[in-house]
Amino acid sequence: MPDGSFHQRKQFPLRADEGDNPDEAPQRKYGTPAVMGRIREVIRDMDTPSWLRSVPRNFGSAAAGTIKADEWRTLATVYLPVALVSIWGEGTTHGSKENTASLRQVLDHTMDLVCAISLACMNTMTPIRVASYRRYILSWVSKVRVLHPKSKLSLNYHMAIHLCDFLQLFGPVRSWWCFPFERLIGYLQRLPHNHKLGT
Amino acid sequence: MAATYTRAARLRQWLGQPDADPFLKECKSVFDKAFGGRQSDGEDVSPKKQPTQSRTQSIPPELTSLIDDARIHLAARYKDEESGVIYSHSTTHIGNSLIMFYPNGDFKQTPIPGSIQYIIETPRKSPTVRFAVSCQLPAPPNSIDPFFPYVDFPAKVFSTKLSPTLKVVEPDWVFAHYARWNIDAERAVVLTLARVSRDTLS
Numbered sequence: 001m002p003d004g005s006f007h008q009r010k011q012f013p014l015r016a017d018e019g020d021n022p023d024e025a026p027q028r029k030y031g032t033p034a035v036m037g038r039i040r041e042v043i044r045d046m047d048t049p050s051w052l053r054s055v056p057r058n059f060g061s062a063a064a065g066t067i068k069a070d071e072w073r074t075l076a077t078v079y080l081p082v083a084l085v086s087i088w089g090e091g092t093t094h095g096s097k098e099n100t101a102s103l104r105q106v107l108d109h110t111m112d113l114v115c116a117i118s119l120a121c122m123n124t125m126t127p128i129r130v131a132s133y134r135r136y137i138l139s140w141v142s143k144v145r146v147l148h149p150k151s152k153l154s155l156n157y158h159m160a161i162h163l164c165d166f167l168q169l170f171g172p173v174r175s176w177w178c179f180p181f182e183r184l185i186g187y188l189q190r191l192p193h194n195h196k197l198g199t
Numbered sequence: 200m201a202a203t204y205t206r207a208a209r210l211r212q213w214l215g216q217p218d219a220d221p222f223l224k225e226c227k228s229v230f231d232k233a234f235g236g237r238q239s240d241g242e243d244v245s246p247k248k249q250p251t252q253s254r255t256q257s258i259p260p261e262l263t264s265l266i267d268d269a270r271i272h273l274a275a276r277y278k279d280e281e282s283g284v285i286y287s288h289s290t291t292h293i294g295n296s297l298i299m300f301y302p303n304g305d306f307k308q309t310p311i312p313g314s315i316q317y318i319i320e321t322p323r324k325s326p327t328v329r330f331a332v333s334c335q336l337p338a339p340p341n342s343i344d345p346f347f348p349y350v351d352f353p354a355k356v357f358s359t360k361l362s363p364t365l366k367v368v369e370p371d372w373v374f375a376h377y378a379r380w381n382i383d384a385e386r387a388v389v390l391t392l393a394r395v396s397r398d399t400l401s
Contacts, residue, residue, distance in 0.1 A: 042380055048294045049376040050285065052392065078378055081352055082390060086382050089345030108348075115351035123394040132351060184204050 027150040030106060035087060036060045042083040055079060069182060077121060081114045109147050112140040120163060125172045134164040217281075262317060262331060265367050272320040277328050279370060286330065286370075289314045299374040299391050300332065302366075310374040311335075312389045314361055330368045333361035339385050346388065353391040359384065 036059075043057055055071045056064035059079075067075070086092075088107040094100045116136035119129050141157045163173075170176050214227040258271060275291045278284070287295035299310035313332035320328055336358035338344065344356040359381050375393035382388055 046378050046380040047297060048378045049297065049392065050292060050295055051376075052294075052378070078390060078392075081349075082354065082378075082380055082388055085345045085349070085354075086380075086388070090348070091343035091345055111349045111352060115349060118353075119351055121394060136351070180204075180208065181201075184201075188200075 027148065030103075031060070035084070038087045039080060039083040042079050042086070046079065046082070048078070052078070070179065073117070073121060076114060077118050081111060084110060106147055109140060109143050112136045112143075116140060116160075120167065120173055123172050123174055125167055127168075130164055130167045133167065134161070137161055137163070259317070261365055262319065265331060265365060266319055266321060266329070270321070270323060272322070274318040274320055274328075277318050277330075277370070284376070286315060286318065286373075288318050289316055294378070295376070297377050297379055298330070298332065298368070299377050299393070300368045300372045301374060304369060304372045310391070312357060312377050312379075313366065313368070315368075316365060319367075326369050326371070328370055330370070330373075331365040332368045333363070333365060335379075335387070335389060336360045336362055342386055353393070354388050356382070356386050357389050359387040 039059060040057065043055055043059060053070055053074050055075050056067070058064045059067070059075070084107055088094075088103045090104075092100070094103055113136070116133050119133045119136070122129060137160050141161060144151055144157070145153070166176070167173070211230075214223060214230060219227070258273070262271070275288060276295075277286045279286070285295055286298065289296040293314070296315040297312065298315060299312050301310055302308050311334055313334040315330045316333050317331040318328065319331060338356045338358055342356065346352060346354040346356060375391055377392055378390045380388050380390075
């Protein structure tokens, strides 16, 4: 007869690995006020062309609201990498050598994802770019649980690796991404309705 | 519903084709007015309607040595009709003035960053529009470029200062816009915003 923990493991297979043990050290937080302040500073002061979509200047605060997918894309490919590299990159020190090296590791890991997103969002796709995307995304996914032990793995990580196949089969993401459908959903959500399903 | 959406998108695409019949273009403008077509920030910046600022008498002296034409006009903006991209001079919109361009139109060279200082219209000379650009100076010697290790992230450190001399750049030589942020008083990060491969253009 299986015990209760068997069902628990079956239902929540990752829970044991996620470290529910209260004795364990809490996960280090990287979004410190200094880092968030730098990100906002970059968003505020960076000179950008008018076609680049704007992002909330108060990014990180509750008043900024939900960040939409396109805003995340702009943040991830323009503002966040510039801010993080300027605060954690080469030439910066953070107290002890270990701390500096640890932050550099986290930065390199984040930049793997940034490079993967930048490559995947290109409007032209080549076999070299697909191979580079695969290399970056595999490197990023493989190190997530090493550098952030308490982070939860999700299906999106697995799907991100499959994007290489789609890039190879269908070309640039712009041709087959879901933004037009997201826009349609947004349009439908804004339509006036009476909260009753039609028949 | 998705099928209707797709049909509407195809209709918009068909109406929006650049070599369409004038009648269809007229239909498109009516269609856009009726159903909220894409607006260019509510402002018409077509070359014919661009605000021209001055005539020959008030042309800055640094331009007279660059352009061998007595009849030139200075414009605040220029819209590339093919791509729809808007370029401005630095005092109108600093972000729209930041361009990566091929030096001397040589597509084999690496594009360099610069800020458009003047947009020059020469009605009697082809091309009719040129940019006078101040290049971003190289980063100070021995300065660290923290973006160097990330080869697939197109950012590089330059000086915050611009070259005092102007270069003439034709619109066709422009590769992309770039974003600029000053890391400190001496270093500025230049991030190319191109989403196409440079190899496919050259």
